[in-house]
Amino acid sequence: MALVNEHYLKLPGSYLFSDIAKKINTFKVTHPGKQLIRLGIGDVTRPLPQACIEAMHKAVDEMAHEETFHGYGPEQGYDFLIEAILKNDFAPRGISFSPTEIFINDGAKSDTGNIGEILRWDNSMGVTDPIYPVYIDSNVMCGRAGELGPDGKWSNVTYLPCTAENHFIPQLPDRRVDIIYLCYPNNPTGTTLTKAELKRWVDYALENDTLIFFDAAYEAYIREPDVPHSIYEIKGAKRCAIEFHSYSKTAGFTGVRCGYTVVPKEVTAFKLDGDERVPLNPLWNRRQCTKFNGTSYITQRGAEAIYSPEGKAQVRATIDYYMENARIMREGLQAAGFHVFGGVNAPYIWLQTPDGTGSWRFFEQLLYEVNVVGTPGVGFGPSGEGFLRLTAFGKREDCIEAMRRIKGWA
Numbered sequence: 365m366a367l368v369n370e371h372y373l374k375l376p377g378s379y380l381f382s383d384i385a386k387k388i389n390t391f392k393v394t395h396p397g398k399q400l401i402r403l404g405i406g407d408v409t410r411p412l413p414q415a416c417i418e419a420m421h422k423a424v425d426e427m428a429h430e431e432t433f434h435g436y437g438p439e440q441g442y443d444f445l446i447e448a449i450l451k452n453d454f455a456p457r458g459i460s461f462s463p464t465e466i467f468i469n470d471g472a473k474s475d476t477g478n479i480g481e482i483l484r485w486d487n488s489m490g491v492t493d494p495i496y497p498v499y500i501d502s503n504v505m506c507g508r509a510g511e512l513g514p515d516g517k518w519s520n521v522t523y524l525p526c527t528a529e530n531h532f533i534p535q536l537p538d539r540r541v542d543i544i545y546l547c548y549p550n551n552p553t554g555t556t557l558t559k560a561e562l563k564r565w566v567d568y569a570l571e572n573d574t575l576i577f578f579d580a581a582y583e584a585y586i587r588e589p590d591v592p593h594s595i596y597e598i599k600g601a602k603r604c605a606i607e608f609h610s611y612s613k614t615a616g617f618t619g620v621r622c623g624y625t626v627v628p629k630e631v632t633a634f635k636l637d638g639d640e641r642v643p644l645n646p647l648w649n650r651r652q653c654t655k656f657n658g659t660s661y662i663t664q665r666g667a668e669a670i671y672s673p674e675g676k677a678q679v680r681a682t683i684d685y686y687m688e689n690a691r692i693m694r695e696g697l698q699a700a701g702f703h704v705f706g707g708v709n710a711p712y713i714w715l716q717t718p719d720g721t722g723s724w725r726f727f728e729q730l731l732y733e734v735n736v737v738g739t740p741g742v743g744f745g746p747s748g749e750g751f752l753r754l755t756a757f758g759k760r761e762d763c764i765e766a767m768r769r770i771k772g773w774a
């Protein structure tokens with residue numbers, strides 16, 4: 365008789381996007397002919413940079429000939445891509461890594477979800493709230509998150525509220541935690557931390573032997589100078605942080621699947637008996653070699669092209685497009701009298717609902733009264749109540765039209 369992993373049964377099911385889909389369907393049936401504008405989507409819409417397309421075409425052709433065919437590649441990724449990462453993402457910021465500290469992945473979701481495997485199940489953990497749901501759900505699955513309480517919080521998770529009151533800058537935990545997840549620029553709030561603010565976290569981690577999982581998926585959207593692109597810009601972070609990168613939001617790779625994870629040689633965790641420090645890099649390498657057979661050659665050639673001069677210019681143009689959408693939305697909403705956050709260093713606008721209206725109620729008002737779709741903030745965690753997330757990943761004309769409707773309505 366096979367027994368299930370009962371921790372899976374604790375997961376309440378991800379109803380957020382299916383609930384939204386149901387409400388949209390109901391609306392469509394009862395309001396045929398109305399033009400909906402979807403600003404809730406978390407997926408990019410612009411096509412891949414031409415440089416990536418060309419590189420991938422070339423790689424496909426290589427696969428057609430015995431002399432240039434590629435079978436299994438290194439589980440850690442090809443050197444050509446790792447070298448491009450070291451040279452372009454880190455060296456210009458004064459950060460150096462050896463190639464064995466970079467692990468090419470098939471997107472940041474896999475690795476942020478899997479990284480907890482190399483740590484004991486009974487570590488304590490902290491997350492900023494609201495947050496990308498993968499961090500919590502993947503910990504529920506191995507029992508680390510504990511039990512779900514009536515307040516929507518897991519018993520072994522320390523929630524660090526990010527609200528308008530604290531300007532979305534989380535307070536350090538009031539107890540020690542073993543693992544902390546940080547995501548900056550943040551999904552869903554679109555806010556960031558300055559170098560000084562992130563330094564507080566690195567210092568806390570070093571003092572408390574806390575491990576930081578830093579999700580840098582939106583690093584390419586940073587526009588302001590004082591915002592760190594990598595946690596390793598902070599001194600000491602190599603001893604306490606693992607960082608996740610993704611080409612999904614940077615270069616439209618959501619359907620292609622590629623990113624990378626940095627596991628510095630210096631980062632360690634303890635054994636239960638005694639205070640021996642165990643380096644995590646060899647553990648993650650072992651995990652990858654056993655359970656992951658590498659990202660496809662074609663994909664990695666596509667990713668490499670992001671770092672070519674043409675690729676860089678094309679990526680910049682796409683990000684500029686989304687960030688212009690963000691500006692239009694942010695300024696349009698402000699002009700209509702709303703309080704909005706984010707949208708400066710991230711493609712997300714975090715809209716505070718007027719008069720304390722609940723997230724879901726405001727979602728429906730927007731849907732029924734102006735036919736605009738957002739994502740209820742409470743879906744990202746308890747502190748998201750009273751907010752709505754809008755994304756800048758849509759079409760320009762849709763953003764403009766949505767603002768026109770909202771202006772006439774609010």
Ligand SMILES: *Cc1c(COP(=O)(O)O)cnc(C)c1O
Binds near residue numbers: 473609622
């Ligand atoms: C979109 C996103 C990712 C990237 O996921 P991929 O698996 O690389 O597509 C990672 N973290 C956050 C917070 C995201 O929003």
